[in-house]
Amino acid sequence: MWDNPKNLLSRQDIENLQTELLRENIDYAFSNVKFYKEKFSKIGINKSSINSIEDIQKLPFTTKEDFRDNYPFGLFAVPMKNIVRIHASSGTTGKPTVVGYTKKDIDTWSDLVARVARSASVTDEDIVHIAFGYGLFTGGFGLHYGLEKLGAAIVPASSGNTKRQIMLIKDYGATVLVCTPSYAMHIAEVAKELGINPKEDLCLRVGMFGAEPWSEGLRKKLEEALGIKAYDNYGLSEAMGPGVAGECETQNGMHIYEDNFIAEIIDPDTGRPVKDGEYGELVITTLTKEALPLFRYRTRDITRLNKEKCACGSIFARMDKPIGRTDDMMIIRGVNIFPSQIEEVLFGIDGISPHYQIVINRVGALDDAVILVEANEHLFFDDMKHQRMLVDEINAELKSALGIEIKVKIVEPSSIERSIGKAKRIIDNRKI
Amino acid sequence: MDTEVYKIDQISVFIENKKGRFFSVTKVLKEAGVNIRAMSLADTVDFGILRFIVDKPKVAYDALMDKDFIARKNSVLAIAVDDECGGLSNLLGIITKEDLNVEYMYTFINALEKKAVMLFRFEDIDVAIEKLLSSDVELLNRDYIKNV
Numbered sequence: 001m002w003d004n005p006k007n008l009l010s011r012q013d014i015e016n017l018q019t020e021l022l023r024e025n026i027d028y029a030f031s032n033v034k035f036y037k038e039k040f041s042k043i044g045i046n047k048s049s050i051n052s053i054e055d056i057q058k059l060p061f062t063t064k065e066d067f068r069d070n071y072p073f074g075l076f077a078v079p080m081k082n083i084v085r086i087h088a089s090s091g092t093t094g095k096p097t098v099v100g101y102t103k104k105d106i107d108t109w110s111d112l113v114a115r116v117a118r119s120a121s122v123t124d125e126d127i128v129h130i131a132f133g134y135g136l137f138t139g140g141f142g143l144h145y146g147l148e149k150l151g152a153a154i155v156p157a158s159s160g161n162t163k164r165q166i167m168l169i170k171d172y173g174a175t176v177l178v179c180t181p182s183y184a185m186h187i188a189e190v191a192k193e194l195g196i197n198p199k200e201d202l203c204l205r206v207g208m209f210g211a212e213p214w215s216e217g218l219r220k221k222l223e224e225a226l227g228i229k230a231y232d233n234y235g236l237s238e239a240m241g242p243g244v245a246g247e248c249e250t251q252n253g254m255h256i257y258e259d260n261f262i263a264e265i266i267d268p269d270t271g272r273p274v275k276d277g278e279y280g281e282l283v284i285t286t287l288t289k290e291a292l293p294l295f296r297y298r299t300r301d302i303t304r305l306n307k308e309k310c311a312c313g314s315i316f317a318r319m320d321k322p323i324g325r326t327d328d329m330m331i332i333r334g335v336n337i338f339p340s341q342i343e344e345v346l347f348g349i350d351g352i353s354p355h356y357q358i359v360i361n362r363v364g365a366l367d368d369a370v371i372l373v374e375a376n377e378h379l380f381f382d383d384m385k386h387q388r389m390l391v392d393e394i395n396a397e398l399k400s401a402l403g404i405e406i407k408v409k410i411v412e413p414s415s416i417e418r419s420i421g422k423a424k425r426i427i428d429n430r431k432i
Numbered sequence: 433m434d435t436e437v438y439k440i441d442q443i444s445v446f447i448e449n450k451k452g453r454f455f456s457v458t459k460v461l462k463e464a465g466v467n468i469r470a471m472s473l474a475d476t477v478d479f480g481i482l483r484f485i486v487d488k489p490k491v492a493y494d495a496l497m498d499k500d501f502i503a504r505k506n507s508v509l510a511i512a513v514d515d516e517c518g519g520l521s522n523l524l525g526i527i528t529k530e531d532l533n534v535e536y537m538y539t540f541i542n543a544l545e546k547k548a549v550m551l552f553r554f555e556d557i558d559v560a561i562e563k564l565l566s567s568d569v570e571l572l573n574r575d576y577i578k579n580v
């Protein structure tokens with residue numbers, strides 16, 4: 001299954017390699033990035049402070065704010081002459097996060113994405129339809145270069161015009177679909193409207209979905225609707241882009257490519273490592289990047305790590321699908337709630353439309369949250385009794401999953417705004 | 433005997449309980465050239481279920497689905513009731529005696545002279561037809577409703 005022998009390193013080999021690369025990288029950043037030089041000098045850190053992998057905890061964290069403070073190129077370790085690509089993340093607030101790549105970085109990145117694709121069973125025989133936006137966002141180009149390296153035939157469809165995309169998928173016989181999971185669902189729905197049965201009329205067999213959180217329930221729905229096996233992968237532009245981690249065919253967590261990254265899980269409040277296997281914030285250190293070495297970057301993604309050997313043979317740590325982001329976490333009536341928990345309940349109920357939205361208001365001193373779910377044929381009964389029973393059932397399931405009462409409201413079809421990129425799941429009207 | 437002739441097509445539509453939605457539905461039907469024969473609204477604070485008997489059920493259903501409403505087609509029975517004291521009560525007595533479960537009912541206004549017409553949704557329409565035909569109840573067939 002694995003093409004790359006590095007996927008089969010032992011835990012000891014991995015840690016030795018990581019320690020070695022980390023030491024070199026500290027030296028490299030110290031000499032080439034003013035920001036790190038100052039940061040490391042201040043607390044007396046240098047290469048010789050690292051003697052085992054645990055010593056990484058001596059290093060300070062890097063955050064999104066550090067990117068903002070050094071906007072646009074302040075964290076780059078090479079002169080612009082050596083930079084061959086620039087990407088940026090969509091900053092919802094303030095300046096975007098800018099990242100740069102050397103020629104060698106692009107090569108490393110392509111290798112990583114090729115490994116992710118390979119482990120999702122994609123080969124050079126596949127025709128891959130990429131419906132990620134091509135642009136500053138790392139998703140489009142990242143997958144493109146990686147899959148090209150793998151030797152697959154790429155259809156760089158980019159985003160927009162769903163009907164045309166479906167025509168291309170059908171006419172060119174795409175076998176692999178690359179996009180966000182919510183857009184994949186949109187494709188399935190539009191295909192149905194066009195009278196196309198994706199399972200019979202399209203050749204798709206694999207979906208590589210990412211760039212937004214999605215649940216196991218949505219995975220099943222996508223697999224059912226499109227007749228595919230859906231794989232998850234993980235990445236973030238600050239660390240590289242896609243290619244940080246990806247699922248193997250066992251689909252029991254995403255293998256982190258630990259020969260290129262060090263992953264830690266910390267308690268987001270204290271910054272201390274959590275116990276093995278517990279949920280916390282994922283922290284990533286890069287080991288092989290030239291243009292933008294990164295130390296202990298706080299991803300804000302909440303997940304957990306499994307370091308047991310996988311059935312596929314690889315010992316690379318597996319991360320769960322992030323259950324949310326530290327900044328996505330909603331506190332409703334004092335209880336921490338992630339949208340993914342709500343999604344899990346909704347998608348577990350037969351016939352629930354994947355289009356939902358959580359609206360939070362403050363009424364007096366109390367939080368009032370309601371989950372809007374679009375009606376569809378399965379959710380509409382002609383009599384009140386059944387209609388109410390359905391709503392009661394959903395409400396009861398939500399209460400047992402969340403620990404607090406959040407009610408569902410069924411709304412008319414298409415009344416929740418559709419997204420081409422990331423789905424807008426939360427409307428928080430509280431002014432706190 | 434063909435009992436299908438007693439099944440009157442009904443269209444139900446899900447609407448949110450907010451201003452103008454009721455009107456939007458009737459507008460869609462009007463634009464599709466559909467005439468509403470009878471109508472009832474069951475509603476809660478959040479949502480409502482609109483039910484119609486129309487002259488062209490298929491056209492009505494397609495027009496609504498096309499405009500992104502969620503609609504459902506099913507069948508109800510039309511029963512004529514003497515427009516005099518105790519008429520409805522007699523009918524309900526028969527329905528209870530026959531042990532038929534009514535999911536809901538509503539009136540078909542001005543349908544017949546000296547008689548009121550009630551529309552019934554039964555849990556099991558076939559059993560209801562069979563039992564009502566063998567009792568003293570005036571079950572109206574499709575054509576009757578069409579000509580009203």
Ligand SMILES: [Zn+2]
Pocket residue numbers: 248249250251255310311312313314
């Ligand atoms: Zn594996």
